[in-house]
Amino acid sequence: MIIQKLAIVGVGLIGGSFALALKQAGAVGEVLGVGRNPASLNAAVERGLIDRVVDWAEAAQADCILLALPVGETEAVLEQLAPHLKAGAIVTDAGSTKANVVAAARAALGERHVDFVAGHPIAGSEQSGSAAARADLYQGKKVVLTPQADTRADALATVRALWEAAGAQVETLDAALHDRVFAAVSHLPHLAAFALVDELAQRADGDTYFRFAASGFRDFTRIAGSSPEMWRDIALANREAVLAELDAYLAALQGLRTAVATEDADALLAIFSRARAAREHWKKKQDV
């Protein structure tokens, strides 16, 4: 057993799967759940994701508290927990952006921000809610932790051990670099897919276009099926990095446009060949 009491704030897909994996691994003694929706919490108890529903004060007495919430709610939730936090308690999160979460922890926890370990599991699904939670969600997936220079070393070690017990591969990154990397490989692709589908949907004859869309379109736009609310929050929470990525992408598309407009066959072949080679190289590493 790694810790005795784990508290989950927000028992949905992410929090519920974390709880389930750790229970199955025997890594935690008791799992407490807290949130705003009693019906959802009771369902989580029935599914065995959590053992008991508790209030903020009792959740703050756990050995480790995971926030699995929209990142915009981090500061308000930490303010609720702060007055009740037991000595030595560790707080962590599972949000998609990190610099803003680290800032929220500093603001809400004061001196106790050293007990906060920011984290981001690179796992998910188009499904959400506790009904979708499963013990193997994190199996073989990456989890990025973004500790600060003054984060307690034993708090970091405990959070790492918990994620590893859940089956994940843990890596650490600087919080700002995390946000730039995920703006590039996750946030921008989502925005690009949403923009493409919406642009077609807005056309008067959009149905004719969708009618002939096939498997390439299906894969390219799969991520446009993700939660609009979540992606609105992420785009705003990681605004600066997202703008930088959008600008780089707009410049790349303008370059491609120039090559098409000037019928520069060599430039087109160079762009497409480099992209395919880079993707094949990446895919080979992924498959290992």
Place this chain on the structure above:
Amino acid sequence: MIIQKLAIVGVGLIGGSFALALKQAGAVGEVLGVGRNPASLNAAVERGLIDRVVDWAEAAQADCILLALPVGETEAVLEQLAPHLKAGAIVTDAGSTKANVVAAARAALGERHVDFVAGHPIAGSEQSGSAAARADLYQGKKVVLTPQADTRADALATVRALWEAAGAQVETLDAALHDRVFAAVSHLPHLAAFALVDELAQRADGDTYFRFAASGFRDFTRIAGSSPEMWRDIALANREAVLAELDAYLAALQGLRTAVATEDADALLAIFSRARAAREHWKKKQDV
């Protein structure tokens, strides 16, 4: 049996699968193959995709001749066939763009352009070559035919019957509309995926970015694994429609950029929600 002799010019994935499907359906008597690569043609005979390797003059004596080639080669190949075409022979193609193919047929075939039925099977795979050919490639897939006002009605009916015998659903579209629709739902997504991957690959610290790319990135960029040569040819062959789609997409991304820059949460939610709804609506129809 729909026709006695079928000739395939370019016995790769597309041409080979057409031949195999029609043989299995008993829709053709004999299948002739013609091309530039003797080794590839012999392999196609061994695999039973074609019965015999013939020259241009003999291929032109078939009842129906399918060109399954890069669209840029259409006019030159039709010029080879033209002097030998038997009376009543039907010529068709399987290229990804249609206005330029129709123009090539008019230029190369003269009066006989009425025997030419332009077509585009919406099927394919990241694989290519005759070794990848399979009888069920077109099963349940759409094939778009783009006949002209003066195309022979019986030629159109025969080509339609052949594709239906291969398992496809045949639709007709105006050639120019075909090119606009596929610029939007196929060519632009491919270019957008190539541009995104290349932009990351060009960065000095690109490896750090690719390292954290996950399933969303994998699906969004799958089409960047397609043939660079083929997509160079398509981008140039459908240049005007591709430029129009690139401009519409650049405008949509600029709109999204403005919403992020001004922290317009409502505008972002509206774009993402419309996109998700449109994609769900499309997907539901696809699944039927």
